[in-house]
Amino acid sequence: MIHLVKKNTGGVVQALEKKFCEITGKEQAVFMPSGTMANQLAIATLSGTNSKVFVQDESHVYRDEADAAQTIFNKRLMGLSKGEPYFTAAQLQAAVESLQKDEVFPTGIGAVSIENPVRRMNGRMVPFDELQKISAYCRAQKIPLHMESVSSMHYMRQEYSMHLCLSACGSLPGRYYLRGFSWNQIPVQGSA
Numbered sequence: 010m011i012h013l014v015k016k017n018t019g020g021v022v023q024a025l026e027k028k029f030c031e032i033t034g035k036e037q038a039v040f041m042p043s044g045t046m047a048n049q050l051a052i053a054t055l056s057g058t059n060s061k062v063f064v065q066d067e068s069h070v071y072r073d074e075a076d077a078a079q080t081i082f083n084k085r086l087m088g089l090s091k092g093e094p095y096f097t098a099a100q101l102q103a104a105v106e107s108l109q110k111d112e113v114f115p116t117g118i119g120a121v122s123i124e125n126p127v128r129r130m131n132g133r134m135v136p137f138d139e140l141q142k143i144s145a146y147c148r149a150q151k152i153p154l155h156m157e158s159v160s161s162m163h164y165m166r167q168e169y170s171m172h173l174c175l176s177a178c179g180s181l182p183g184r185y186y187l188r189g190f191s192w193n194q195i196p197v198q199g200s201a
């Protein structure tokens with residue numbers, strides 16, 4: 010999928026992608042024309058054939074992307090923490106464990122996606138220490154973590170993929186959007 014996306018890029022786009030790699034320390038970056046596309050592609054790629062993706066109930070992915078994850082990519086979005094800007098590591102763990110206990114035919118957890126800051130919640134943030142706990146839990150469980158709308162360097166270290174919006178978070182003027190995601194060493198669930 011990434012190969013197809015990158016095929017027609019070059020020149021200035023390639024230079025931007027290279028810059029993203031330098032800024033984020035990731036091995037690959039892909040420029041996408043919209044944030045929705047960046048999120049959807051990241052989630053679909055990270056999840057592989059696993060169908061469930063945990064998201065904030067108030068996130069753009071859950072509420073504002075026309076159910077693309079479900080209808081195009083066959084993912085089941087699992088909304089957590091309705092009415093709150095974020096879920097905690099403990100809440101995530103409880104949700105994962107309850108699935109493992111209660112579902113008769115396990116289909117696998119593909120990814121966790123976290124929007125930060127949360128647009129629908131007036132830009133409220135996930136506290137950094139909570140994000141570190143979520144990240145540690147995801148790593149231990151080998152669940153890829155996608156960060157959406159990353160706005161700060163130290164948040165970039167916590168995840169496998171990210172979506173950067175330079176107009177919203179990087180103080181660039183007007184409606185200039187740069188969306189990208191990158192990742193390295195995505196763990197495979199079930200591997201040692």
Ligand SMILES: Cc1ncc(COP(=O)(O)O)c(C=O)c1O
Nearest residue numbers: 042043044045046069124128158
């Ligand atoms: C947090 C967040 N994520 C994703 C998007 C989607 O971006 P786009 O409209 O470029 O698809 C938006 C759009 O405003 C957004 O606020």
